[in-house]
Amino acid sequence: xxxxxxxxxxxxLNQRLSxxxxxxxxxxxxRKSIRLRWWSTVSVAACVALxxxxxxxxxxxxxxxxxxxSVEEAQIQTERALMAFSQALNKxxxxxxxxxxxxxxxxxxxxxxxx
Amino acid sequence: MKRFQILLFAFILSASAFAQKEFxxxxxxxxxxxxxxxxxxMLKLLPQLDVKELNLKKISQKMDGVEILTAENQNAAKKLKxxxxxxxxxxxxxxxxxxxxxxxxxxxxxxxxxxxxxxFVLLSADGNHTGFTxxxxxGSLTLEDIxxxx
Numbered sequence: 695x696x697x698x699x700x701x702x703x704x705x706x707l708n709q710r711l712s713x714x715x716x717x718x719x720x721x722x723x724x725r726k727s728i729r730l731r732w733w734s735t736v737s738v739a740a741c742v743a744l745x746x747x748x749x750x751x752x753x754x755x756x757x758x759x760x761x762x763x764s765v766e767e768a769q770i771q772t773e774r775a776l777m778a779f780s781q782a783l784n785k786x787x788x789x790x791x792x793x794x795x796x797x798x799x800x801x802x803x804x805x806x807x808x809x
Numbered sequence: 810m811k812r813f814q815i816l817l818f819a820f821i822l823s824a825s826a827f828a829q830k831e832f833x834x835x836x837x838x839x840x841x842x843x844x845x846x847x848x849x850x851m852l853k854l855l856p857q858l859d860v861k862e863l864n865l866k867k868i869s870q871k872m873d874g875v876e877i878l879t880a881e882n883q884n885a886a887k888k889l890k891x892x893x894x895x896x897x898x899x900x901x902x903x904x905x906x907x908x909x910x911x912x913x914x915x916x917x918x919x920x921x922x923x924x925x926x927x928x929f930v931l932l933s934a935d936g937n938h939t940g941f942t943x944x945x946x947x948g949s950l951t952l953e954d955i956x957x958x959x
């Protein structure tokens with residue numbers, strides 16, 4: 695085992711290590727500063743987007759629109775909307791059912807013909 | 810991570826500020842088009858929708874809003890129809906069904922925004938092309954709910 699006194703430290707190693715540590719520290723500070731600026735920018739952008747969203751929403755209330763203020767009017771309009779949907783959907787589904795039945799009948803006839 | 814969550818929340822909040830009355834906001838300014846909007850709050854205030862043979866109350870509680878746009882003349886009908894079709898295509902609404910009854914034509918579109926939230930849109934044109942109606946429903950209702958109304 696070598697004596698401590700026999701271990702030679704290269705010249706200037708202290709300074710080189712010291713300057714390397716300083717350089718790495720400066721890089722880390724720069725990275726932190728960039729990260730902080732980025733987050734600040736994004737958080738400001740988010741606040742602006744939120745403010746614009748609320749502004750547009752409020753402004754859109756002024757457009758040509760029948761405001762349903764009475765419960766009776768709301769009921770009439772809601773019933774109208776739901777009835778229209780239901781009638782159209784059920785009409786369509788009825789036709790699909792009819793087509794399905796026809797397909798089954800045709801298939802049965804075909805099977806009988808093959809036999 | 811905490812900062813990211815706060816930012817994400819702010820962005821989602823701003824997005825939802827745009828989401829209400831999407832059809833009225835987009836198409837309600839066309840001349841000759843009348844718009845009606847029933848909000849979620851108003852839907853909750855509705856008394857028992859106790860119309861014979863209909864089952865509306867349960868469904869209205871699942872709804873977030875109702876938009877109805879009606880075109881009252883031929884020109885408005887043409888603009889509303891083309892605007893609606895363009896908007897639905899751009900926003901990836903899927904066509905569920907088209908029903909032609911004589912000269913009248915009705916199309917139903919749907920968009921599932923997540924597991925518990927869907928939008929349904931009904932476009933109805935009369936055979937003379939003088940009238941056109943768009944009805945949009947949104948909320949946690951399903952096709953089965955709509956079918957069960959009548």
